[in-house]
Amino acid sequence: MNFATAVLLTMDGLPARSGIAMSLVSDPDISLVDNSDLTITIISPISEKGVKYFTDVLVSSDICNKSAYLKALLDESKDKTELTLGGDEKSKDDGDTKEGTLIWLAHLHDLTQQRMQVLGLFNIPLMGVWYAIMLWYAHQDGKIKDSLGEWFNTWYDTNVAKVELTVPMAQALAYPCYTFDHAIGYARVTKYLAYEHIGHIKERQPKGFKGPKYLRINERMFVSPLNHARGGLRTTLFKSLYSRVGRILRTESTLCSCWDATIGRYQLALIKCDAWSIEDVLHYSSIAQVVRRLKAFQYNYTPNCTRCRGIDWETIVLKAQSNTLGYFNGMCLDCMDRSKPRGDDSDEEYEKHNQPVGGRWDTQCRIKHGQPTWYVSWQGRPDIREKILRGPDGYPTPEEE
Template structure:
């Protein structure tokens, strides 16, 4: 079979798949995209009445069904080099059109599809079932995440998983991937779609993903630098007249940080993730005995460990509940609305599905910054101004 520019393409016929439990009177010949000069072909047995009844009029598949002379068989995916449909996404789509049971979807291994298949399932549902909420796939996605998900995250899989977790309001998954990106990404975090995916309408608003994650990275940088510098800064401000070895002590400490390639933080960040920097700091050693007792009493290894601990505990991942509560939902926002976002008994994760600290609440905030600052002051510090 010819492919792009006449290049030969091998066809691989996969095993037929029966979606309809009964009355499987329509065969859909599914053509996959061409990859490595190979195209997979799968025949899917479905119910024509269910497809005609449930698919939104005017959509691509509906048009094919009505235009086809043979009402018992149609092709889906086209035959051009840029055409083709993702098999996993199509199977999830048709399984939900036919309202298959969880047991049947398990038999079809729909809880084991790839993250790319998840994206295509969402795309197909959002595009073809415009009158139906994509949350119809919610239970399937929840079980997919628990069954398969992405066991070992890397940078790409974390970016790919963010959108489905946000769409399906999966708080644990969204926190997990955003925390992973904040600590493991090198440089500015950007959104990314799976390879070959071209649906531009599927993305997360920058203010709800890229912006907050990079904000968290800025907070990590500040926290790490502040804690590594804290003891040094105290000596420089208040202790230079108390001994003659303060400069050598500070110099040795900073040199030891540079030796493990963890300082200055601003210089290291463009070429290392926070996870890597923290691993380097665990190798920190200071082979130096200052002449004076005051400088000898400073445990620099302890100071570095505290910096590691503060950095590791800074961000728990974006909280979808905090984001939802803080996102403005109208023009006249009264005092009671904003008070749903304040701490309760010193905790900032009350009524949230994930446990998190104040800094995570701060980064997850989607409302006005001046209101966030007022809420940080506590109950007595928040007042509604006349112009709010």
């Protein structure tokens, strides 16, 4: 009689725990291998309704003994044919999930992609991905990318590639994409956050995840550069909208008597779109929200002089939208890796390795991107980055454009 059965029998009589009443619900058994001789019962954390779900997974004891963690549990168990994971009555947040544990066990048994497809392991929720990562780091050796990378790639294509992102979803996807070196996914979620996040961008684990806090991306690889990118977007949007106004104020205000009304009505039209001033609206708006509002821009004032009437404010606003939306392509994992200092390279070799080729900054990358993405993704010394930018094929830094 396994643990789950014992708890069920207990609950027919006296309560199994103090506080809310708890019940166990059995999910269908899952067989990983044909020649199974060990049953692992996975018990989920208790739900808000006081329910725990348990699943019997049929596995190979020989394979499980290759895991130091499972071997230790089997050595301590009196019954070598049954094992229980989860179900800790001292804490309702024991951190074990069926999906994460199944991913771990499936790769321990070296199941084929076809077999994992049959078992539905490419359709698990994002929370299961996090628990699979947590369990691997806790109980397995070797690089997780080498063991679970192919599975994650298929999972991403199945569940995320064609799904519209949200800010919480993008935040929760960042760590798995980074962990599995998924260049397209990491670029996508970091681009989305730079454009769609309101205020300072932070890294967050998925809501409800009970794993360790150390499962996070180094700040230099995510938070700092991404907020730098958002600052670049803000600057690009502001300069694109303001540059013509600035030129009038600096050099053209003496040429006519309607210049002040001309730029005043322009700024009023931006305010009516809730897109001006940039610093004010970004306190409660994302970059993308401001850009979308500019679609409603209308300049209905007719200046007195020919010069002011010739200013095409609608085109200026359209270019501001285009400049901003095309500025940042997300963080590039290849640029990040290539720009990390390596002690065995000379400065000359290091610089050459990171220079643009034919004016392009993405010739050695898995995603297409421009100079701002390269600049934001840089992980090396700032002085080397500036030297590369000012070389024969270099460009001004984003701040100088």
